[in-house]
Amino acid sequence: MHKYLVVLIMFSWFNTKSQSYFYNTLQYGLESTLLGGAVTAGSNDLSMVYYNPAALKYAPDKSIDLALLMPTYSSYNYDAFFGEKSITNSRGFDLNPSLATYKTTINDWNVVFTILQKDTWDNQFNYREERMVESNINIESFSYEHRGDEKWLGLGSSIPLDDKLSIGFSHFWSILSTDYRYSIQSESINQITNRQRRFFAENLDLNYNSTLSMVTKLGLVAELDKSRLGLVITTPRYSPLRSSASVENTELNLNGFDFGLNSLTDFDLQPELQYGWELNVGFTKVLPDSTRLFVNGSFITDVAPYDIVTLTDTNNNEKYIEGGTESVANLSIGISKRMKNNLEFLSSFRTNFTTYNNQSSDPNKQRLHLVDGDRLHLAAGCKFEGRNASIVVGLDWGFSFGRSEEIFNEFPNLDMIRTNSAPYRYNSLTLLLTYEFLLDSVQRNVSRIFEKNNDRQN
Numbered sequence: 001m002h003k004y005l006v007v008l009i010m011f012s013w014f015n016t017k018s019q020s021y022f023y024n025t026l027q028y029g030l031e032s033t034l035l036g037g038a039v040t041a042g043s044n045d046l047s048m049v050y051y052n053p054a055a056l057k058y059a060p061d062k063s064i065d066l067a068l069l070m071p072t073y074s075s076y077n078y079d080a081f082f083g084e085k086s087i088t089n090s091r092g093f094d095l096n097p098s099l100a101t102y103k104t105t106i107n108d109w110n111v112v113f114t115i116l117q118k119d120t121w122d123n124q125f126n127y128r129e130e131r132m133v134e135s136n137i138n139i140e141s142f143s144y145e146h147r148g149d150e151k152w153l154g155l156g157s158s159i160p161l162d163d164k165l166s167i168g169f170s171h172f173w174s175i176l177s178t179d180y181r182y183s184i185q186s187e188s189i190n191q192i193t194n195r196q197r198r199f200f201a202e203n204l205d206l207n208y209n210s211t212l213s214m215v216t217k218l219g220l221v222a223e224l225d226k227s228r229l230g231l232v233i234t235t236p237r238y239s240p241l242r243s244s245a246s247v248e249n250t251e252l253n254l255n256g257f258d259f260g261l262n263s264l265t266d267f268d269l270q271p272e273l274q275y276g277w278e279l280n281v282g283f284t285k286v287l288p289d290s291t292r293l294f295v296n297g298s299f300i301t302d303v304a305p306y307d308i309v310t311l312t313d314t315n316n317n318e319k320y321i322e323g324g325t326e327s328v329a330n331l332s333i334g335i336s337k338r339m340k341n342n343l344e345f346l347s348s349f350r351t352n353f354t355t356y357n358n359q360s361s362d363p364n365k366q367r368l369h370l371v372d373g374d375r376l377h378l379a380a381g382c383k384f385e386g387r388n389a390s391i392v393v394g395l396d397w398g399f400s401f402g403r404s405e406e407i408f409n410e411f412p413n414l415d416m417i418r419t420n421s422a423p424y425r426y427n428s429l430t431l432l433l434t435y436e437f438l439l440d441s442v443q444r445n446v447s448r449i450f451e452k453n454n455d456r457q458n
Contacts, residue, residue, distance in 0.1 A: 027379075027396070028099045028116055030065055033432045034381045034394045035334030036348030038296035040282025041230035042221050045436060046101035049112040052232045052282070053156035053168030054219035056110050059103055060438055067099035067434045074398075074428035076371075081404040081422040082127045082142060090125040099434070110158050118150040118174065123371060135192050140417045141185045144371055148178035156217070164223035172215045174237065176273075180368055181205040186416040199254040200416050206321070206368070208245035208271045208308075213237040227285040234278035245269040245309055247321070264313040271308045276301035276325060276355075294334040294348070302327040305361040308368070322365040325355040339382075347380035352398065359410040369411045373400050373424055381432060389437035400426035 027033045029047020042048065042055030046065040049056060077089040101114040124145035131138055156170025187199040219232045246267040253260040282296040305324035312318055334348035352375035360367045381394015404424040408414060 026096065026098050026117060026119060028067060029101075030390060030392050030434050030436045031336070031346060031383060033067070033396070033434055034346035034348060034379050034383075034392060035294050035336065036296075036332040036350035036377060036379055038282065038294035038332035038334040038348060038350065039230075039284075040219075040232055040280045040296045041228040041284035041294070042282075043294075045434075046103050046112055046114070047099065048158075048168075049101060049114050049154065049156040049170045050116060050152075050217075052219040052221060052230045052280070053112075053170040053217055054158050054166045054221040054232075055230060056103070056112055056156060056158040056168055057160060057166055057221075059110075059112075061103060061105055061110070063103055063436055063438045065099060065101040065434065065436045067097065067432075069095040069097055070430055070433055072096055072428060072430040075426070076123055076125065077425040078125075078404045078407075079422040079425070080420055081408070081424075082140070082417060082419060083129045083131075088125050088127050090123060092122050094120065094122065096120055096430075112156050112170075114152075114154055114156075116152050118152045120149040121372075122147040132191075133188075135190060136197060137189045137191060139185075139187050139189070142183070142414075142417055144182045146178070146180050146370055146372075148176070150174055150176045152215070154215075158219075166221045168219045168221075170217045170219075172217075173212045174215060175209075175211055176213065177209040179207050180370075182369075184413050184416060196254065199252070200413070202251045202413055203249065204366075205248040206245065207247075208243065208269075208273075210239055210243040210271075210273055212241050213239040213243075213273075227283065230280075230282035230284075232278075232280040232282075234280070236275045236277055237273070239273065243271050243273060245271040247309065247311060249311070249313075249319075262313050262315065264311050264319065266309075266311055269309045269311075272306065272323075273308070274303045274306055274323065276303050276327070290338060292336045294332070294336075296332040298330045298332075300325075300328050300355055307365070320362075320365040322360050322362065322367050324361070328353050328355045336383075342385045344383040344385070345380075346383060346392075346394070348378070350377045350379075351375075352377055358407075366412055367410070369408075371407055373402050373407050373426060375400050375426060379432070389435065391436075392432065392434040394432040396428075396430040396432055398426070398428040398430075400424060 027037045028050055030045035031043045032039045032047045039051050042058050044058050046059045072094045075091045082088055096117055098117045103112045126143045128141040152172045152174050154170055154172035158166050158168035160166045183203040185201045188197040190197055215237050216235045217232055222229045248265045250263040278300045280298045285293045303325045305322055307320045308323040309321050330351045330353050332350035336344055336346045338344050354374055358369050375398045377398045379396040383392045402424050404422045407424055
């Protein structure tokens with residue numbers, strides 16, 4: 001067993017290359033949050049509508065799963081990347097709602113409705129430094145902001161083929177909104193003559209959104225001896241409705257007697273957003289001591305470089321903002337152990353390798369250079385079960401590895417600012433709080449209370 005896990009981890013590691021975009025920041029569901037999403041082979045909560053719709057048969061009927069507001073604290077740190085004395089960091093605190101799901105039965109079909117927070121991100125920082133170089137004052141600044149969120153609305157169902165085999169499907173509509181901006185400025189002023197020797201500035205502000213893009217998941221679950229296998233294929237997104245974007249970009253360059261100004265503004269763009277196919281394979285096994293082991297591997301196909309938007313500047317030259325992703329593999333491993341009849345311990349490890357490559361395939365095209373890196377996650381907590389409801393409480397810790405120069409690789413005009421080799425550190429801590437209750441049980445208990453009150457009055 002250990003030999004195969006090492007092989008899976010190495011396979012995931014060497015498929016990451018130099019990427020910079022999150023894979024799956026949030027996890028969902030009653031057990032899935034603490035199992036790191038390693039539940040493609042099935043779990044007993046309604047998040048299966050996202051992980052594997054074929055496994056919805058394991059979730060109790062007429063139940064509701066709610067992931068309450070989850071406090072998340074995150075910090076990015078680039079140490080002295082922009083200067084020997086600079087410590088560039090960004091900190092944030094959020095309350096992220098992640099899931100609301102309901103299951104019912106219609107004509108012997110299990111039907112689940114869900115609203116989930118697919119991803120949320122907010123990374124921003126500013127750097128400014130002044131230093132004397134002989135008789136000149138050199139002033140450098142860099143600011144960056146990337147924020148946005150994505151919500152999914154969907155429904156799913158499972159269909160049993162026989163006692164040991166089920167298939168399922170789920171269909172989602174997504175709502176995506178992103179703000180992306182950065183600015184670079186570098187200037188040099190001679191202290192003796194008080195004249196500006198050099199000035200360079202670039203500003204890019206881009207906003208794009210996509211409403212009701214469509215994603216479909218097809219799943220399969222097979223029962224084995226004390227184990228289960230699961231398989232899910234997720235289609236690329238299809239956007240039947242108009243996506244929109246706006247961009248403002250200005251570049252000013254003054255070097256001695258040379259002066260250059262280039263700007264463009266367009267508020268009515270139709271961006272093209274492309275995504276790859278995703279394959280998930282899961283395995284669940286009950287060990288001799290009744291501990292359950294969950295293993296999940298995922299693979300997302302690459303997307304060849306393509307033009308997100310085409311722009312025309314003030315000199316009637318066409319400029320392009322390019323997209324494209326590399327293939328990526330990820331691994332999740334989780335365990336659950338029953339401590340008492342109503343208490344279960346769950347924990348997991350998962351990779352969060354990213355799929356976005358900073359480097360452009362064409363030097364004449366610009367990329368969305370996202371300052372984000374690969375992550376690892378550890379989660380642990382407990383599930384408390386009552387007669388009518390269950391609650392999960394736990395923590396998820398995410399942390400990064402790598403160097404800052406890898407993340408800022410090929411960032412446009414970064415050579416105008418002095419940089420150093422410095423480590424990149426990311427940390428996040430999320431309090432997981434998920435609640436499930438059975439509507440039938442609650443309804444029966446409420447009816448009993450009214451009946452007792454009526455008997456007393458009579």
